[in-house]
Amino acid sequence: MFLGSHSPRLDEKGRLFLPAKYRDELSGGLVITKGQERCLYVFPMEEFQRITEALRSAPVTAKAVRDYSRVFFASASDEIPDKQGRITIPPALRGYAGLDRDCVVIGANTRLEIWDARAWADYEAEQEQAFADLSEEVLPGV
Numbered sequence: 001m002f003l004g005s006h007s008p009r010l011d012e013k014g015r016l017f018l019p020a021k022y023r024d025e026l027s028g029g030l031v032i033t034k035g036q037e038r039c040l041y042v043f044p045m046e047e048f049q050r051i052t053e054a055l056r057s058a059p060v061t062a063k064a065v066r067d068y069s070r071v072f073f074a075s076a077s078d079e080i081p082d083k084q085g086r087i088t089i090p091p092a093l094r095g096y097a098g099l100d101r102d103c104v105v106i107g108a109n110t111r112l113e114i115w116d117a118r119a120w121a122d123y124e125a126e127q128e129q130a131f132a133d134l135s136e137e138v139l140p141g142v
Contacts, residue, residue: 002107007117009101014094015086019105022112023085032093033076035113037123040089040097042105042112045078089114 006019018026031048035041043051055072058065075096079087089099102117115123 001109002112004107006105008103008105010089010094010099010103011086013088014091015082015088016103016105016114018081018085018087018112020085023081026081029078029080030087031076031078032087032089032114033072034093034096038097038116038119040093040099040114042087042114043110047110048076 002022004019004021008017008019010016026042026044029045031043031045033041033043055065055069058069060066075093077090077093081087093099097114098116098119099114100116104115104117104120106113106115106120
């Protein structure tokens with residue numbers, strides 16, 4: 001399970017240090033792909049394979065499945081962190097997420113998300129009231 005927020009910086013080669021607490025879990029490989037709201041999703045290889053199987057079993061006749069799968073897989077990049085725990089984020093994915101230098105890596109349960117720091121701050125501010133309003137709907141009785 002991935003939790004918390006971290007604030008690494010991209011270096012001039014487009015590399016990002018993964019949070020130290022997740023390096024062991026991601027050392028065997030990971031997949032970076034486009035996420036919603038212009039962030040990047042980072043999946044451990046096992047989780048990416050689980051999602052792949054779920055999409056494989058979805059009906060190819062469903063247009064939404066085809067559309068989602070095309071973008072999801074076409075933008076995916078498999079990476080293996082280097083010995084220092086860095087991953088290289090491909091230029092197309094950096095452009096999609098607006099990543100320049102200051103980033104935020106958040107834990108999102110089964111994946112990490114990489115955000116431009118300003119975009120994350122804006123998103124958080126926008127979603128604060130919705131988060132409070134949805135708590136009963138998303139987690140009834142908690």
